[in-house]
Amino acid sequence: MTTRYVGIGGNDGNTGLSWAQRKLTLNGVEDTPVVAGDVCYIGPGVYRELLTVDVSGGAGNVIAYIGDVTGENTDGVGGVVRITGSDNDQTATRADAITANGRDYRTFRGFRIDLTTTYGFDLTDCEDIVIEDCVFTHIATAAIFHTGTGQLRQTVQRCLFFLMPGVCISFITGVNDGDHVIDACVFWPGPSSRAVNSTNQGGVDIRNSFFFGCSRAVSATLGGLGAPVACTVRNSIFQDNTTAFRATILGEIVEDFNALFENVANRTNTNVGANSNIFPALVELPKLYAGANQISGVVLPREIGQLSEWSPLRSLTDDGAPPTVDLLALPFPVTNGKRSWGAIQFVDSERETGTVNAGSAALVLNDAGRLQIRVPVSNVSTTITVQVHRETNYAGTNPQLIVKQPGQADDTTTDAAAAAQFNELTTTLTPAALPGWVVVELVSNNTAAAGSYKTFFDDLTIAGSEVDLGEFENWITDREFWGEYAGAPGGGGAVAAPIFGQLIVR
CATH class of the missing domain: 2.60.120.260 (Galactose-binding domain-like)
Structure with missing residues (x-):
């Protein structure tokens, strides 16, 4: 395993083997080339490029690109690690941020991805891709796009999707059971957007996530498959969506232990989960701290999707199989009935x-x-x-x-x-x-x-x-x-x- 470095002020002619010898671009380090087991720390800054993934990792030897937001491995300062399709922060120029065709065992962590004309991640026939701790916004067609009959075991966890004109996560043309996992994510894309869409891709498992203000929160059309495994949704919150669950025929989506409140339609061709409810999320909201002369001077921050002390979903029996950690990477309680539904565990x-x-x-x-x-x-x-x-x-x-x-x-x-x-x-x-x-x-x-x-x-x-x-x-x-x-x-x-x-x- 080799540790490699990328950062502003680097040079693609450098070795990339230390921060002092860092590469300048993502493609510069990819073309070294990276090999199975490598870890690439990407320093804070803006990367205006499309990364083409050229190399596969292996089982137990993934290739990891890590946005070093704390600066602990790069500049010692930290900050946002942004990959953008824009050259001027006003208009999108590049189609994608990251693209891969037939590449496997790759992990991407800690990036903000925005302003592309088509996709954030464009993944074709890829296996064992992990996308975690990333934020997506202003991506025209789909933040994460999976396609091809060879796509298997894709994991998206602890990610935030905000102001998305298209689809947040899209699976197109796959297999009966892709064994995909989406957990501890927050979807707040906008009223014309879909959060998770599966077209002829079975076996998408969605857990402990929050869906707000979507056109279609979870939709599935699996008729083109022979014997598809249903898309399952558990321990999640759906509020103020046009449609929470939309399947083409019964059995394509199986939901249970979910909270659905004030959606225009809760379900289309989807059976009601025996343990689901219609409780409101009652999320925590920022408080304005009234300073001198009662003029608000400080806003106390809150994570998007955090539950308030009044939420009926803050400690509720779930399906017994939540993800290990929540959106903020803190462990859920071990005892069922003490865990929260949604992406963020409530701390009382x-x-x-x-x-x-x-x-x-x-x-x-x-x-x-x-x-x-x-x-x-x-x-x-x-x-x-x-x-x-x-x-x-x-x-x-x-x-x-x-x-x-x-x-x-x-x-x-x-x-x-x-x-x-x-x-x-x-x-x-x-x-x-x-x-x-x-x-x-x-x-x-x-x-x-x-x-x-x-x-x-x-x-x-x-x-x-x-x-x-x-x-x-x-x-x-x-x-x-x-x-x-x-x-x-x-x-x-x-x-x-x-x-x-x-x-x-x-």
Whole structure:
């Protein structure tokens, strides 16, 4: 396996074997040529080209193109990695962003793809292609287009499709069972667009996704196949679509454990799933923070498709086979009935004033979930400490403090003391210099369904670096809080700086 690099400021005459010797273009590294098992890190920036995939990987030796949005493997800064069909950001010039014919075992991760005249991905007779953690917008015909009788095992996961005039994912002319998977995606393409369309391609499995405002959310026409495997849809949310499920004949789409609300038509030639419902999604919406003179000064960010605390879909029995992780790459709870439908797992965290270790407020996870707090750090020995209290009926792996930094192994500390009291979780580590932040993850792994099983966290401190969050005292609402810098990054006097979007990610 060889690690290769592409980035702005590079040169296709370089070796591509280090960031200093990076290639300039995607085609430049592809034409090296890449071989099975290679990993290509693509640095932040805009790539105005059409990548032609020339090489196949192999089973267990995929060729991976990774958009390095954190900058951990490339420029040390990070940012959007964009592949566009436009030369001026106004009109589309190139037909596609990435095209492959008869190429297999390739993975593409972490790209924004936009403004092409035809397709984002144009894939013909390809097997074992994985497209993950990508965003698609303003693509004329189809964001991901699969065609040919040789297309097998295509996976699209944790992707966002937004403002699409054509089709988001299209399968055309294939086999009875393509064994394709679409999971943890959000489709918000627009009222004239279709989200997932399968024409003579059986075996498309759609799980834990969110479909909003589509002309046809899922459509299937499988009459040209001999004995097609139905397209299946589970654990997903359909709201305000013209038609949620549209099949040509009964049996082409099998749906269950889905929520359908305010669609013009829920189903055409599709039987009602025994466990499906008509609950509204009640998604979380941004809150405007009223500053001086009640003029909105700050918008608290929300992920598209995130459920609110009022959503009836936030914890509901599903089909028992969700994807491993959600749109944000965080694990779903292991216990059925605690998982959310749709693309993003709801985390039931809020302000607690009754059970506290010190001060007037703590943070509580009412059930299994992971709360992420992103804070700036520097490359010095850093001690992270939090107090945790689990109730008496809590079951499963005890609560955890997990520290994550891109490119580094997770640092996990698990509560080993008694329940019904506050216990200290602490770890000391030296973060990598880049990126200059870590994610502190507070975890409840509760599996109990009865009794008292909440998990309380208090007195989170990050010492030895620039940040000291102190207690969970500074709350904007009952579900958002902020911390303060104890010292300005890089030294200097103390400053008070609320970092809303950085602290409460989930």
